[in-house]
Each structure stands twice: as structure tokens, then as C-alpha cells.
Amino acid sequence: MDGTLVDSEKVWDVALHELAAHAGGTLSESARLAMIGSSMATSMRILREDLGQPDRDEPADVEWLERRVEELFAEGLVWRPGAMELLRAVRAAGLPTALVTSTGRRLVEVALETLGRENFDVVVCGDEVSAPKPDPAPYRRAAELLGVPVDECVAIEDSPTGMASAVASGAAVLAVPAELELPPTDGVHLRDTLVGVDPAYLATVFARVTT
Structure with missing residues (x-):
């Protein structure tokens, strides 16, 4: 779905950077690229490692992220060419x-x-x-x-x-x-x-x- 049918990776990009800022840090480009196509659990592990915050509450971060992405998805998604x-x-x-x-x-x-x-x-x-x-x-x-x-x-x-x-x-x-x-x-x-x-x-x- 993401990146194949619709151009939603840019939505995830916005939300993930916002989550990193919410956590008091900055998401690196290499970490963001490593998340593409990965499961939520893998992405959250990469986030924690990238921010140097191994003890972050994963369920709380997932809820925050999904709520933000849901808001962005609801605004409409752009189809990939073809x-x-x-x-x-x-x-x-x-x-x-x-x-x-x-x-x-x-x-x-x-x-x-x-x-x-x-x-x-x-x-x-x-x-x-x-x-x-x-x-x-x-x-x-x-x-x-x-x-x-x-x-x-x-x-x-x-x-x-x-x-x-x-x-x-x-x-x-x-x-x-x-x-x-x-x-x-x-x-x-x-x-x-x-x-x-x-x-x-x-x-x-x-x-x-x-x-």
C-alpha cells in the first residue's frame, strides 16, 4: 500500500519526525530510510535506538503515531503514477x-x-x-x-x-x-x-x- 499504490510514505515521514520531536529528539535520515516497508515494531525499535532512548514506552509511541497518521490519512492520499x-x-x-x-x-x-x-x-x-x-x-x-x-x-x-x-x-x-x-x-x-x-x-x- 504505502509507496506502491499511494504516496503515503511522505505522510509517515511527517508523523515520524513529529514523534521524534515530541520525544525531544530528531530522527536521522538513515533511521527514517531503514523504517520504510518495515513493521511498526521494527520502526519503533529503530526510533528508540536512533534517539538513544531505549526505555521509551512503545505502546504510547504507537498510539501517538497512529493517531497522527490517521489524521493525515483522513485528509486524503495521493495515488502513485499508474x-x-x-x-x-x-x-x-x-x-x-x-x-x-x-x-x-x-x-x-x-x-x-x-x-x-x-x-x-x-x-x-x-x-x-x-x-x-x-x-x-x-x-x-x-x-x-x-x-x-x-x-x-x-x-x-x-x-x-x-x-x-x-x-x-x-x-x-x-x-x-x-x-x-x-x-x-x-x-x-x-x-x-x-x-x-x-x-x-x-x-x-x-x-x-x-x-
Whole structure:
């Protein structure tokens, strides 16, 4: 979701810097980049280490952060280039579709007001899986709920963490970088943008990765 479908990483950027200031510190660029695509628990650990405050109350920080992000999400999210068009084309083609995100259900429910609940048969959130990305569990769970073998799925990702999760799950992977540069990776088809991607293109990605 974040960085792949909508340009919400900038929202997280604002909220995380505000949280660091609320804690009396400043979030470093390296720490912020390390959080992209990570679970909430991982991001909060990075925050504590970066601020030099290992004993911070994680539940309190999570509540503060989620409340602020919820406010920002409610103001509206901006689609990534080509993402809305691709999602509409996939739905028009009748393909089963899952949203697989590291973001928790509370915030995903707000984001779905922009994304459209009707565009997904399944939504798997970061706080609803046995292990978060980069573990393959989120994508395997999504495939299970869709009733489709995971090796017959194409996952679209934007971060190294998400990419690792999708590859490990056994799905074919199309990766389009947003905030982070993505290195060439076996089993991953890299592309600069989702503009011009349609179901027929996804079929070629699947064929390239699985043959």
C-alpha cells in the first residue's frame, strides 16, 4: 500500500519526525530510510535506538503515531503514477486481488476510503499476520484467503523489505521503487513506474519470473 499504490510514505515521514520531536529528539535520515516497508515494531525499535532512548514506552509511541497518521490519512492520499489505472484494469479483468501491507488495520481502514474497499477481495494488514514483512507470511496468507496458490500470483512491491517478503513467498514479483533504490534481484522484475502496466503486462512478468 504505502509507496506502491499511494504516496503515503511522505505522510509517515511527517508523523515520524513529529514523534521524534515530541520525544525531544530528531530522527536521522538513515533511521527514517531503514523504517520504510518495515513493521511498526521494527520502526519503533529503530526510533528508540536512533534517539538513544531505549526505555521509551512503545505502546504510547504507537498510539501517538497512529493517531497522527490517521489524521493525515483522513485528509486524503495521493495515488502513485499508474497505480489507480492498473488497479481498475485488474478488477475489470476479474482477477482476484489482495492488499498486503505492513500497516495496521486501524490505518488501513482510513486508507481504504481513498483506495476503494471494492477493489480488494482480501486485505492482509501488518498486525494480522504471524510474522511481518520481510517474512513471507503476509503474502502466503493473502494467497490462502484468495484460494489461489501463491506461485500463481504476482506481487507488486516498492521496498526491499516488501520485495524480500514477496520473493520468499514464492510469488512472481514486480518491483517499482518509490523512496528507496531497489537492487537487481533474482526472481524480481524491476520497472521505473506502474504507468503502462496492465493485466497483459503482469502476465508477461509472471512468465519471465516463472520460466
